[in-house]
Every structure is written in structure tokens, then in C-alpha cells.
Amino acid sequence: MLHLFRATITSIYLSLSIYLSIYLSIYLSIYLSIYLSFVDESVQATSFNSSTFLPTSSFRQPRDGRSRCGATESREKRNQRIGRWHRLIDALINTVSHLQEVPNDLPTFELFSFSFPSQFLVMFILRYQRHFFFTPVKFSLFSVFISFPLSLAVLPFRTFPTFLFRHSFLLISSFLMLSFLSFLFFLLFSFLSFSSFYIFHLYFSHLLFILLASFLCVYLSIRLLGILLVFFFCFPIAFFLFIFHVFFICYYLFFLGACSFVIIFFLMRMRFFYLLFSLFLFLPSFSFI
Secondary structure, three states, rough: OOHHHHHHHHHHHHHHHHHHHHHHHHHHHHHHHHHHEEEHHHHOOOOOOOOOOOOHHHHHOOOOOOOOOOHHHHHHHHHHHHHHHHHHHHHHHHHHHHHOOOOOOOOOHHHHHHHOOHHHHHHHHHOOOOHHHOOOHHHHHHHHHHHHHHHHOOOOOOOOOHHHHHHHHHHHHHHHHHHHHHHHHHHHOOOOOHHHHHHHHHHHHHHHHHHHHHHHHHHHHHHHHHHHHHHHHHHHHHHHHHHHHHHHHHHHHHHHHHHHHHHHHHHOOOOOOHHHHHHOOOOHHHHHO
């Protein structure tokens, strides 16, 4: 019972850590994409008048020919900086408003018609942002079917604080690092043609999922209930990923970090033979893709 209680606490802690990492990475990517793709373009295309954001007296030139004092120059520089921040915020608001007006029935392949690839990322996330919301149902399902079996299988009985700190910190740090790298790879491959990017997404991201699910399920089957867990745990995950593959950005970012955590853990705890065995054991799930 004590081991079960510790596994429950660990699963809740890991779930919260993963959810926080997901939201942090997604919204950082949103604001970074907006800044890269829209700010300069919007500022140059629209003739922003500084009087729109600040009083006209702040930018009013002196009527006489007297030289400006130091206080006046510093005040004008400060007003110019404030004006730039106002233009930046206005560009962000206009961008989000414009993207939210896109019809929901727009085909996925038409999303790639944007001039800059990060525009597609921003619009895709904003279009399906309701699926990223934190809800008790999602959190409960995630804790029961993913975090709790993992914690129950690998949690040491006497080293609970060490495990809680070390592995959760490894999970968060690896997720943040790989989510940033995945965002860079996303921009890189988006510059290519649609077919090249789609092939990259279809095979690379799903391959990461299949590897992660196979490693996790084989390890759980060895530690807990035997080989039957592979059929009751692996294949439902593969089918779930196939059904919801349209939301690939969410699970692509999440499982990059989770995959790194699990692979590192398995390399420390398992033999290489079990890694190969889990890969070949889970190959039939490719038929779902």
C-alpha cells in the first residue's frame, strides 16, 4: 500500500510537470512565431502613427528654434520606446484576431499557403487551442493510463524523494530542450514543399511515438503483468495516436521530451536486447498509420 501511495503521488507530480512543460512550450512557440513572422511585416506594411498610441504633445516638435535640453531628449526617447512597444502589442493583437477569423473548415493542406512557416504553426495552434486546455478529465486519464503505470513500475521503494526530484527534473529539462529543437526543425522542414514536410511529420513523429510506446509497454510487461500488457496497453495507444494524428503539434512536442526521458531511463535500467525486442514487437502497429 505504501508503494501504491507513493506511485500515485509521483504520477500526479509527473502529470503536472508535463502539463506545465506543454503549456510553456506551446505558448512560447506561439509568441516567438508571431514575433518572427508578423511583427516586422505588420509594422512595415501599416503606416503606424505614433499619435495613435500616445498623446500628440509627446511627439510635438518645438515651435521655436531653441535647442532641446537633455530632459526633453530623454523624454522623447522614452516616448519612442513606449511607442514601439505599443506597436508590437498592437501587431500581436491584430495577428491573433486575424488568425481566429480563419474558418474551421479550412483544409489542412491549405494551411501551408502562408508565406512564413511559423504563421502556419500559430494558426494551427490557435485553431485547435481548445484541445490544449487543462481539464480534470484529461488530467485524470493521463495520470491513470500513463503516469501511474510508469510510476508504479519504476518507482524505487526506498528512494522516493531522490526519484521524484531527479527524474522529474530530467523530464522537464529534456522536454524544454527538445521542444525548442523540434520547433526549429518544424521551421526548417516547413520551408520545403508540402509533400516533404508531410512525409517528415508522418514517419518521424509517429516513429517516435511507436518507439516510446513500445519501450514503455515492454518494460511494464516485464515489471508488472507480463506480456499481456503489450496488447492491452500498446495497441490502444497506437490507435489513439492514429485517430488524433491531426493534432500532431501537441503530441509531437510532448513525446519528444517524454521519449528522451524514457529512452535515457531505459538505457540505464534495461539491456539493449530488450530495446530491440520491444521495437520488433511493436512493428505491427505501423499498420495503423
